[in-house]
Amino acid sequence: MQCIFCKIIKKEIPADFISETDTFVIFKDIEPAAPIHYLIVPKEHIQSIAHLEGNHKEILASLIYGARDEAKKIGLKGYKLVFNVGREGGQVVDHLHLHLLGGWQNDGDIDHRKIPL
Ligand code: AMP
Numbered sequence: 001m002q003c004i005f006c007k008i009i010k011k012e013i014p015a016d017f018i019s020e021t022d023t024f025v026i027f028k029d030i031e032p033a034a035p036i037h038y039l040i041v042p043k044e045h046i047q048s049i050a051h052l053e054g055n056h057k058e059i060l061a062s063l064i065y066g067a068r069d070e071a072k073k074i075g076l077k078g079y080k081l082v083f084n085v086g087r088e089g090g091q092v093v094d095h096l097h098l099h100l101l102g103g104w105q106n107d108g109d110i111d112h113r114k115i116p117l
Protein backbone atom coordinates (compact mmCIF):
# COMPACT_ATOMS: atom_id res chain seq x y z
CA MET A 1 0.00 0.00 0.00
CA GLN A 2 1.26 3.44 -0.94
CA CYS A 3 1.77 6.20 1.57
CA ILE A 4 -0.50 9.24 1.67
CA PHE A 5 2.15 11.67 0.37
CA CYS A 6 2.98 9.35 -2.57
CA LYS A 7 -0.74 9.42 -3.40
CA ILE A 8 -0.81 13.23 -3.22
CA ILE A 9 2.29 13.44 -5.47
CA LYS A 10 0.57 11.17 -8.01
CA LYS A 11 -2.63 13.31 -7.74
CA GLU A 12 -4.57 10.26 -6.59
CA ILE A 13 -5.87 12.24 -3.64
CA PRO A 14 -6.31 16.02 -3.60
CA ALA A 15 -4.12 18.59 -1.91
CA ASP A 16 -3.75 22.34 -2.06
CA PHE A 17 -0.69 22.53 -4.34
CA ILE A 18 1.61 25.53 -4.26
CA SER A 19 4.28 24.40 -6.71
CA GLU A 20 5.99 21.43 -8.29
CA THR A 21 9.44 20.67 -9.72
CA ASP A 22 11.05 17.50 -11.07
CA THR A 23 12.29 16.73 -7.56
CA PHE A 24 9.63 17.87 -5.10
CA VAL A 25 6.13 19.22 -4.59
CA ILE A 26 4.92 21.90 -2.20
CA PHE A 27 1.39 21.80 -0.80
CA LYS A 28 -0.45 23.32 2.15
CA ASP A 29 -0.54 21.40 5.41
CA ILE A 30 -4.11 20.27 6.08
CA GLU A 31 -3.82 21.23 9.77
CA PRO A 32 -1.83 24.46 9.75
CA ALA A 33 0.23 25.24 12.82
CA ALA A 34 1.03 28.76 11.57
CA PRO A 35 -0.57 31.38 9.28
CA ILE A 36 1.59 29.89 6.50
CA HIS A 37 2.27 26.17 6.79
CA TYR A 38 3.55 24.39 3.68
CA LEU A 39 5.10 20.97 3.25
CA ILE A 40 8.02 20.50 0.86
CA VAL A 41 7.95 16.83 -0.15
CA PRO A 42 10.40 14.92 -2.37
CA LYS A 43 8.83 12.90 -5.18
CA GLU A 44 11.03 9.97 -4.24
CA HIS A 45 9.68 8.02 -1.29
CA ILE A 46 12.30 8.34 1.47
CA GLN A 47 11.03 7.50 4.94
CA SER A 48 12.78 10.17 6.99
CA ILE A 49 16.02 12.06 7.59
CA ALA A 50 17.20 8.91 9.39
CA HIS A 51 16.79 6.93 6.17
CA LEU A 52 18.79 9.23 3.87
CA GLU A 53 21.50 7.57 1.84
CA GLY A 54 24.58 8.97 0.11
CA ASN A 55 22.78 9.62 -3.17
CA HIS A 56 20.09 11.75 -1.49
CA LYS A 57 22.22 14.84 -0.86
CA GLU A 58 20.88 16.73 -3.86
CA ILE A 59 17.28 15.91 -3.00
CA LEU A 60 17.75 17.11 0.57
CA ALA A 61 19.40 20.33 -0.61
CA SER A 62 16.58 20.89 -3.11
CA LEU A 63 13.98 20.78 -0.31
CA ILE A 64 15.79 23.45 1.68
CA TYR A 65 16.36 25.68 -1.35
CA GLY A 66 12.76 25.07 -2.45
CA ALA A 67 11.48 26.20 0.95
CA ARG A 68 13.79 29.23 0.91
CA ASP A 69 12.71 30.24 -2.58
CA GLU A 70 9.00 29.82 -1.80
CA ALA A 71 9.36 31.83 1.43
CA LYS A 72 11.06 34.62 -0.52
CA LYS A 73 8.41 34.49 -3.24
CA ILE A 74 5.54 35.00 -0.81
CA GLY A 75 7.44 37.67 1.11
CA LEU A 76 8.15 35.93 4.40
CA LYS A 77 10.81 37.85 6.30
CA GLY A 78 11.33 35.08 8.81
CA TYR A 79 10.19 31.49 9.11
CA LYS A 80 10.89 28.09 10.58
CA LEU A 81 12.00 24.98 8.71
CA VAL A 82 11.29 21.74 10.57
CA PHE A 83 12.01 18.06 9.93
CA ASN A 84 10.34 15.69 12.38
CA VAL A 85 12.26 12.42 12.54
CA GLY A 86 10.62 9.23 13.80
CA ARG A 87 7.67 8.86 16.16
CA GLU A 88 9.77 10.09 19.08
CA GLY A 89 10.44 13.23 17.05
CA GLY A 90 6.78 13.79 16.21
CA GLN A 91 6.84 12.31 12.69
CA VAL A 92 3.41 10.98 11.74
CA VAL A 93 3.71 10.59 7.96
CA ASP A 94 6.57 8.27 6.99
CA HIS A 95 7.55 10.12 3.82
CA LEU A 96 10.28 12.71 4.25
CA HIS A 97 8.93 16.28 4.34
CA LEU A 98 10.13 19.71 5.36
CA HIS A 99 7.68 21.97 7.19
CA LEU A 100 7.79 25.67 6.21
CA LEU A 101 6.12 27.73 8.93
CA GLY A 102 5.69 31.48 8.98
CA GLY A 103 3.41 34.42 8.46
CA TRP A 104 3.54 35.77 11.98
CA GLN A 105 3.64 39.54 12.08
CA ASN A 106 6.51 39.77 14.52
CA ASP A 107 8.16 37.80 17.28
CA GLY A 108 5.50 38.87 19.79
CA ASP A 109 2.89 36.88 17.83
CA ILE A 110 4.43 33.49 18.43
CA ASP A 111 5.16 31.38 21.41
CA HIS A 112 7.90 29.18 19.99
CA ARG A 113 7.34 26.47 22.59
CA LYS A 114 3.68 26.09 21.68
CA ILE A 115 3.97 25.34 17.97
CA PRO A 116 2.34 21.88 17.80
CA LEU A 117 4.76 20.02 15.57
P1 AMP B 1 4.80 15.09 10.62
O1 AMP B 1 4.17 15.12 11.97
O2 AMP B 1 6.11 15.80 10.54
O3 AMP B 1 4.84 13.68 10.03
O4 AMP B 1 3.86 15.96 9.70
C1 AMP B 1 2.86 15.43 8.89
C2 AMP B 1 2.02 16.60 8.47
O5 AMP B 1 1.23 16.22 7.38
C3 AMP B 1 1.07 17.10 9.55
O6 AMP B 1 1.36 18.46 9.85
C4 AMP B 1 -0.30 16.90 8.93
O7 AMP B 1 -1.20 17.94 9.26
C5 AMP B 1 0.00 16.87 7.45
N1 AMP B 1 -0.94 16.11 6.64
C6 AMP B 1 -1.40 14.86 6.86
N2 AMP B 1 -2.24 14.48 5.87
C7 AMP B 1 -2.28 15.52 5.00
C8 AMP B 1 -2.97 15.74 3.76
N3 AMP B 1 -3.79 14.83 3.23
N4 AMP B 1 -2.79 16.93 3.13
C9 AMP B 1 -1.97 17.88 3.66
N5 AMP B 1 -1.29 17.71 4.82
C10 AMP B 1 -1.45 16.55 5.48
Ligand code: ZN
Pocket residue numbers: 002003004005006007044045046094095
Ligand atom coordinates in the same frame (compact mmCIF):
# COMPACT_ATOMS: atom_id res chain seq x y z
ZN1 ZN C 1 5.60 8.03 0.06
